[in-house]
Amino acid sequence: MARTIGSHGPTTMEAIRKAGLRLIFQHGYEAMSLRQLAAEVGIQPGSLYNHISTKQELLADLIQDHINDLLRELETALRDKEGAVERLRAFVAFHVSYHMTRKREVFIANSELRSLDPRNYEAVVALRGAYEQRLAEILTDGVAEGVFDVDDVQVATFAIIALLTGLCSWYRPGGRLTKDAIIAAHEKLVLSGVMPRSAKPSPSGRDGIKTE
Amino acid sequence: MARTIGSHGPTTMEAIRKAGLRLIFQHGYEAMSLRQLAAEVGIQPGSLYNHISTKQELLADLIQDHINDLLRELETALRDKEGAVERLRAFVAFHVSYHMTRKREVFIANSELRSLDPRNYEAVVALRGAYEQRLAEILTDGVAEGVFDVDDVQVATFAIIALLTGLCSWYRPGGRLTKDAIIAAHEKLVLSGVMPRSAKPSPSGRDGIKTE
Amino acid sequence: MARTIGSHGPTTMEAIRKAGLRLIFQHGYEAMSLRQLAAEVGIQPGSLYNHISTKQELLADLIQDHINDLLRELETALRDKEGAVERLRAFVAFHVSYHMTRKREVFIANSELRSLDPRNYEAVVALRGAYEQRLAEILTDGVAEGVFDVDDVQVATFAIIALLTGLCSWYRPGGRLTKDAIIAAHEKLVLSGVMPRSAKPSPSGRDGIKTE
Amino acid sequence: MARTIGSHGPTTMEAIRKAGLRLIFQHGYEAMSLRQLAAEVGIQPGSLYNHISTKQELLADLIQDHINDLLRELETALRDKEGAVERLRAFVAFHVSYHMTRKREVFIANSELRSLDPRNYEAVVALRGAYEQRLAEILTDGVAEGVFDVDDVQVATFAIIALLTGLCSWYRPGGRLTKDAIIAAHEKLVLSGVMPRSAKPSPSGRDGIKTE
DNA sequence: TATGAATGAGGGTTCATTCAT
DNA sequence: GATGAATGAACCCTCATTCAT
Numbered sequence A, B, C, D: 001m002a003r004t005i006g007s008h009g010p011t012t013m014e015a016i017r018k019a020g021l022r023l024i025f026q027h028g029y030e031a032m033s034l035r036q037l038a039a040e041v042g043i044q045p046g047s048l049y050n051h052i053s054t055k056q057e058l059l060a061d062l063i064q065d066h067i068n069d070l071l072r073e074l075e076t077a078l079r080d081k082e083g084a085v086e087r088l089r090a091f092v093a094f095h096v097s098y099h100m101t102r103k104r105e106v107f108i109a110n111s112e113l114r115s116l117d118p119r120n121y122e123a124v125v126a127l128r129g130a131y132e133q134r135l136a137e138i139l140t141d142g143v144a145e146g147v148f149d150v151d152d153v154q155v156a157t158f159a160i161i162a163l164l165t166g167l168c169s170w171y172r173p174g175g176r177l178t179k180d181a182i183i184a185a186h187e188k189l190v191l192s193g194v195m196p197r198s199a200k201p202s203p204s205g206r207d208g209i210k211t212e
Numbered sequence E: 001t002a003t004g005a006a007t008g009a010g011g012g013t014t015c016a017t018t019c020a021t
Numbered sequence F: 001g002a003t004g005a006a007t008g009a010a011c012c013c014t015c016a017t018t019c020a021t
Helices: A009-027 A034-041 A045-050 A055-078 A084-101 A103-111 A118-145 A153-165 A179-194 B009-027 B034-041 B045-050 B055-078 B084-101 B103-111 B118-145 B153-165 B179-194 C009-027 C034-041 C045-050 C055-078 C084-101 C103-111 C118-145 C153-165 C179-194 D009-027 D034-041 D045-050 D055-078 D084-101 D103-111 D118-145 D153-165 D179-194
Strands: none
Touching: A009 A034, A009 A055, A009 A103, A034 A045, A055 A084, A055 A103, A055 A118, A084 A103, A084 A118, A084 A153, A084 A179, A118 A153, A153 A179, A153 B153, A153 B179, A179 B153, A179 B179, B009 B034, B009 B055, B009 B103, B034 B045, B055 B084, B055 B103, B055 B118, B084 B103, B084 B118, B084 B153, B084 B179, B118 B153, B153 B179, C009 C034, C009 C055, C009 C103, C034 C045, C055 C084, C055 C103, C055 C118, C084 C103, C084 C118, C084 C153, C084 C179, C118 C153, C153 C179, C153 D153, C153 D179, C179 D153, C179 D179, D009 D034, D009 D055, D009 D103, D034 D045, D055 D084, D055 D103, D055 D118, D084 D103, D084 D118, D084 D153, D084 D179, D118 D153, D153 D179
């Protein structure tokens, strides 16, 4: 049938990824059919296979690309941040920000892990472990520096990640709060949670009021 | 396929629920086939329909029963607890404890909501909202009492729930920590997170509310 | 419980085997679709799977059953036959007769071996080897007895089998020749082929031309 | 399919025919996909259509070319052979030799006839009939000359062809026997089979056992 | 000539569900 | 209650083929 103008190649692949992201986020990997996906993209189901090798590989690619981005951007966010407190603040800010921007990838990477076949699963879990490790290190450092008071670093790591990740379940762009306000709220919660009673978190300097 | 003598109807139903819980937890609702479930129970697929009306209803029942239990037991846990601090502590302890005991139901109730058809979905979300509301009330009360310092009660509510709920992703019975240790760690994290740095509540200076 | 008409159980399986035999014979295993087969049987494609586990297994079953029958019936045909000449005659008569009666199974077992997956292939080839071995033994015995003059037993074995098997490519029931005439013709050809010039085959006493 | 000198079209076309021959022999026509074929040749599937018009036509070409060669070479082999015995011997020698040399074409021409569409099928069957007719004539002549003793020429024709053709199912170059030994064995089998008891076949003078 | 993307049909197979026995 | 056979829809995926580039 008549196709839209323009080079189809890269465009089609991008459309598949985008639509796939949305459909998996909305219905789940198992519940998304390639017929749906193809219809969304505007091609026949079989034509998908000019761009992907398998439904499974599409999922794996989406997740792996996300995790790689996550790790790479975390490095950038933490670069030249000194001290556990500042690094934790940077971690929270980055994590929340990333999760608001790419909440679909994040959600999928968390909820569809079980749909990955073993080989892909191993790879992704390893990368995710590396990410968690970054937070665990910050907490450990902070305890050593005496600025954090954490009973169990592992529990705290998981808890903080869960707390931060949870927001992609409820965050909707254009909601009541600004992005900055949400970041500030989480910074405060997390830092308060891990800092000893005697210390107090330094103000972040943001006011969270949307100004545009 | 061992059958006990007597009326084994209730037994079969219980086996179905149990196996269904496990299979949905493990593979997801969409990925669990009734053939699998029947095989697990030791009957033929068609025989399931002597006990359930629909795959969808099985899911709805499992989730609804869980949420009802959750609410009922929360009432019990909070009964005769006075003061926001003590009530929050009780909430955390109850929530963590319940999630460790019934992590499969909890996980399913969180991850398979999207598989519920609209009518069931509404009902469950309403009940879940009631549960979250209990926590929000505690936080609001605490702020009014001056014992909590929370910028945005809603964000804090979601965050705390996410934090607590996250543990059913990693908790394994028989792990490194005792149940009590995990409860204690979470109590500390949460209470630290919401209590003011000093004895006197510090004005936050940011309200994060959109002003447009 | 008596099976009434319309109660399909064993009947359906038998219909599947029969139709499968015909369709594979006619179009080849690869070219036969399960949709065709189901239509022939009068059920929906998916319903086939109440009776077979796989298209591949259907083929393997058809072939294996045939080969088992072939071996078993050969034993019967050779029982109490004495002497290489008489045994060879019995072999030829049995083989030709069986191939005319069940030419579809025979054809499939020869032509669709390559469609068997490795495990099934091994099993069938082994059984076929056992069958060929029976003929090879007869030839070897005959040479030892001095009644056969064969340069290479293996070549002769393959050749005789091929000669006899070839007839299921052209034999049509109701053709010009009677079954007995065809058997007689092949007995003569084979025995002449392997007996030394000096000996002479016993007259079969049948002329084989249909007289009606 | 015009071939121009200088271009490498012929090369590609030859590669397609060669790979097609091998793949059809190995997997069967239905089971061979043009994607496989293209991969084997080292081009994209769509590019095949610069050389062939259709999968079906590729098969028909391969078979027809083979049959034409077969007939033409048979004429050469029989030229200036006199007498039914010598002509039969020549037929057998030629047939066996050709089948060993080009066993893939032969096998395909026998086993994939059913995959030809009606028009191609008719043409090929007619040519094959002509080939069989040559053998039938030799047998008929021999009976008239009194050197053959055959009850039914048609049965004998089919049987001999089957016997000879069967060897491309088991012959492997480099096996136990030399080409000449195999030819000699078949000459003996066939001639013995059709000659009357009183006559004796002339020795072929070859022993055929590999000595190196 | 070769390519890559598209088509439309169809492949084997699984599914939730029904129902006579 | 349990069963086995049936349904009809849908699944992921492969196919031969076309055609603009």
